[in-house]
Amino acid sequence: MSITWTRISRRTATVLATALLAVFVPAESRAAAAPDPQSRLQRDADALRNDGVTGVSVRLETPHGVRTVRSGVGDLRTGQPVATDGYLRIGSTTKTFVAVVVLQLAGEGRLSLDDTVDAWLPGLVRGHGNDGREVTLRQLLQHTSGLPDYIGDVVPELSAAGYRANRWTTYTSRQRVALAMRHRPSFAPGAGWAYSNTNYVLLGLVIKAVTGQSWEHEVRARILRPLRLTHTLAPGNRPFLPGPHARNYQQFEPDGPLADTTVAYLPFDADADGSLISTAADTDRFFTALLQGRLLAPAQLAEMQRTVEIPADRGFPQGTRDGLGLDWTPLSCGGGYWGHSGDGFGYLVWPATTADGRSTVTVSLHSRPGDESSATRQLHDVTALVDHALCAAR
Numbered sequence: 173m174s175i176t177w178t179r180i181s182r183r184t185a186t187v188l189a190t191a192l193l194a195v196f197v198p199a200e201s202r203a204a205a206a207p208d209p210q211s212r213l214q215r216d217a218d219a220l221r222n223d224g225v226t227g228v229s230v231r232l233e234t235p236h237g238v239r240t241v242r243s244g245v246g247d248l249r250t251g252q253p254v255a256t257d258g259y260l261r262i263g264s265t266t267k268t269f270v271a272v273v274v275l276q277l278a279g280e281g282r283l284s285l286d287d288t289v290d291a292w293l294p295g296l297v298r299g300h301g302n303d304g305r306e307v308t309l310r311q312l313l314q315h316t317s318g319l320p321d322y323i324g325d326v327v328p329e330l331s332a333a334g335y336r337a338n339r340w341t342t343y344t345s346r347q348r349v350a351l352a353m354r355h356r357p358s359f360a361p362g363a364g365w366a367y368s369n370t371n372y373v374l375l376g377l378v379i380k381a382v383t384g385q386s387w388e389h390e391v392r393a394r395i396l397r398p399l400r401l402t403h404t405l406a407p408g409n410r411p412f413l414p415g416p417h418a419r420n421y422q423q424f425e426p427d428g429p430l431a432d433t434t435v436a437y438l439p440f441d442a443d444a445d446g447s448l449i450s451t452a453a454d455t456d457r458f459f460t461a462l463l464q465g466r467l468l469a470p471a472q473l474a475e476m477q478r479t480v481e482i483p484a485d486r487g488f489p490q491g492t493r494d495g496l497g498l499d500w501t502p503l504s505c506g507g508g509y510w511g512h513s514g515d516g517f518g519y520l521v522w523p524a525t526t527a528d529g530r531s532t533v534t535v536s537l538h539s540r541p542g543d544e545s546s547a548t549r550q551l552h553d554v555t556a557l558v559d560h561a562l563c564a565a566r
Contacts, residue, residue: 263514271497376444420518463529
C-alpha cells in the first residue's frame with residue numbers, strides 16, 4: 173500500500189490517478205512509433221525522476237531475459253547512482269509472504285480460513301465494538317474484517333522531527349493490536365472493505381499460535397530457503413539497511429525539505445504487516461514462484477486469487493481487486509497483473525507479475541513527496557511504467 177503525505181503513512185490505500193487511458197495509434201504505424209523496450213523502460217524511469225523522485229530503479233524479467241534501468245541518484249549528498257539491485261525496504265509487500273504461510277497452513281489442515289480470530293487468539297480482539305469471535309482469518313487476509321488500523325496511533329507527529337524522535341520506539345504485536353482496539357471498527361465483519369495493517373499483525377500472531385514459531389521463522393523456512401532468496405530478510409527491530417542500498421528521503425510537508433529516512437521507523441517497520449527487506453531480484457523471484465504454483469497447491473492459490481472489488485473511492489487504479497494478500501490490476505492491453513505494493517517513510521516498491529508468472533517487474537522509488545498532487549502524479553507514472561513493461565513483454 174502506498175501513501176499520501178497529507179495522511180498517515182500506510183493508513184490508506186495508494187492514491188492514484190484514474191485508469192490509464194490507451195492512446196490510439198494506427199496499426200500500420202505502431203511498429204515505427206514504439207521505442208525499443210529498453211529505451212521505453214528508461215524513458216519511463218526518467219519520467220519518475222522528472223516528477224521529483226530522487227532515485228528510481230526498475231528490474232524487468234521476461235522470457236527474453238532481464239532488463240534493469242536506474243534514474244536519478246541514490247545519495248543526494250554524494251551524487252552516487254542508485255545501487256544496482258540494492259537492498260530495499262518492501263513494506264506491505266511483506267503481507268504477501270505472510271499470506272502464503274497462512275494459506276500453506278490451511279492446505280496442511282492446521283487451520284481453516286473460516287476459523288475466527290478468537291479461536292487462535294482468545295480475548296485479544298475486544299473493545300469498542302471489535303470482537304474476534306466474529307472475525308475470520310479470511311477477512312483478515314482480505315481486509316474485510318472492519319478492524320481499525322493501528323498506524324495512526326504510532327505516528328504521533330507527522331514531521332521530520334517526529335520521525336527522528338519516534339523512529340526507535342518499539343512495540344510488540346500485542347501492543348499494536350491493543351492500540352487499534354481503542355477505536356471502533358469501520359464496519360461489521362464482512363460488510364465492507366478497508367485496508368488495515370492490524371489485520372496482518374494479527375495473522376503474524378496466528379502463525380505463532382498454530383506453529384509455535386514466529387512468522388519470521390515460518391517465512392524463512394517455507395519461502396526464503398526453498399526459493400534461495402538469500403537477499404530477503406526479516407530484520408525485526410534492527411533499523412538499518414544492509415549495503416548496497418540507495419538512501420530514502422521523505423518530504424513531510426508540501427515544498428518542505430527532504431529528510432533522510434533510510435533508518436527504519438520501527439513503530440510500523442517491524443512487524444508482519446511490513447518489515448521485510450529484499451532486493452528487486454528476490455522480489456521478482458518470489459512472485460514468479462507464487463504465480464507459477466511453486467509455493468501453494470492449486471486449491472490454496474485459487475483461494476488467494478479469489479478477489480473482491482476495492483471501492484472506487486480508495487484511490488486504486490480502476491478495476492483493481494483484492495485477493496488474500498494479493499491484488500489484481502487490469503492492463504491496458506488486456507488481462508492484468510498480480511502484486512502487492514509496499515511503502516513507508518521515503519520509499520515505495522511496486523512489484524507486478526503476469527498471471528502465468530512469465531513476466532515480472534519491480535519498481536522502486538527512493539523518495540516520497542509531501543503533497544498529494546505530486547504523489548498522485550508519481551504513482552500514476554509508476555502504474556504506466558508497469559503497464560508498458562508487461563504489455564511489451566507479451
